[in-house]
Amino acid sequence: MAVIGVELAGRGYDVQVGHGLLANAGELTEGFIRKDRVAAVADRNSHRAHGQQLEHALAAKGVSIDWFITQPGEGAKSWGVLEKLLDWLLERGVERGDHIFALGGGVVGDLTGFAAAVLKRGCGFVQIPTTLLAQVDSSVGGKTAINTAAGKNLVGAFHQPALVLADTGTLDTLPPREMGAGYAEVIKYGILGDRTFFEWCKENGAKVTARDPAALEYAVTQSVQAKARIVAEDERETTGTRALLNLGHTFGHALEAETGFSDALLHGEAVALGMVLAARYSARREYISLDNAARITAAIDKAGLRSEIASLGLECSGDQLAAHMLHDKKMDAGTLPFILLRGIGQAFVDKQVDMADIAAFLGEQLQAH
Structure with missing residues (x-):
């Protein structure tokens, strides 16, 4: 396993890279969980492939997951889905000190990160990228956004994750x-x-x-x-x-x-x-x-x-x-x-x-x- 630090003034974070990290997610994310339930976002494919494993990993620490499931693809990076996600997070009482989990590819990470950036003027999120593109690019660096009729990623914010877990084992399910x-x-x-x-x-x-x-x-x-x-x-x-x-x-x-x-x-x-x-x-x-x-x-x-x-x-x-x-x-x-x-x-x-x-x-x- 490799641990790479993203060094930013007073708020750096780690990117962990290795095989099998998801199975240890309960231990690796323990410092970012304050309650016995966490909110997590996934698309249908990543939830089907990896959701249960994340549930088991967090359950070992006494934590359960509330899931927000999107359709796969760029269509999820929209005003409509963002609005539904924000309302869902507010209904569940997510606070500024909480961390939302993003399980999936770049679309899930972008959508979740932007929601975290604007919810109550900013709360935390943890990236668990499950595609190669997300692991090497979109999960690192804090660019979050949705698409609009005028173009791609035109509405967004810089909002850094608190942690990135890049489990290369999750890539086994990728086409x-x-x-x-x-x-x-x-x-x-x-x-x-x-x-x-x-x-x-x-x-x-x-x-x-x-x-x-x-x-x-x-x-x-x-x-x-x-x-x-x-x-x-x-x-x-x-x-x-x-x-x-x-x-x-x-x-x-x-x-x-x-x-x-x-x-x-x-x-x-x-x-x-x-x-x-x-x-x-x-x-x-x-x-x-x-x-x-x-x-x-x-x-x-x-x-x-x-x-x-x-x-x-x-x-x-x-x-x-x-x-x-x-x-x-x-x-x-x-x-x-x-x-x-x-x-x-x-x-x-x-x-x-x-x-x-x-x-x-x-x-x-x-x-x-």
Whole structure:
């Protein structure tokens, strides 16, 4: 087991990574439970797969669980579900000193974290991520949000968890496609800031997605350590350092929007495509070589992830994809910063990108291959 500290001024917390943590959740979360009942949020799938184990772990400490169950998928990150969750928490008398448990993937963590942020102006929550994507990315760092008609994650708050338990054993129930989507966020850390880890991912990506225990724990631990360093330096994304974590996301969110934020393109799959596009656009701007862009594309492709947006069969133009980006929450004074690359492991923020050129580039990519 690995324990990674997320060091924030006066309110750091631990991320524990290992196999079998859920079975010991009663002991590991004991310091965050004040009553004989806790409120927990899960989607239908995570509750079915892991809810009973969490119940047994807490029951060993004399604690029972009240469950709020959502439907799986991005649809749960909505005003309507948030309102129902908040009313449910208030009905159960959840207080500011209590901790809400979030058992599931990134959607559950985002929804629960945002509810915790606004309930009585802020109460605690414990993240128990059960997808690879959530374990290496969304459960760490305190970004919480819901989606709106205008776009993804546009209403939210920075609200850090009190503890993250990343039990790699929970990934045994994930479909292969979900493992691949999570792996995109793993290799992202190599592409944006650690060429050595990128090379490791190229050689070991298949082991990670096949759930090899050693490779999986190493990948999750390295990813969390990388994110913890960045979050500690720039918690609220004000200096530009944390913005690097958005590599692939601006392109990816546009693709998600065009596919209706549906299962046609999972978030991690969109990020993988977005990183390919960011690499190719970096080469277009002559920041990196075509060879390096091709190496990133090959690494994404080797992991079994989509590397060509033409494969989505979208009936849209580059202008339409670029228009989705104008709703991005990172828009500032009418400009949209892009995370581009000066090399593998050398991401940077470019605030001088011409959206007309982005539209032309995306139009070319839609027609390629």
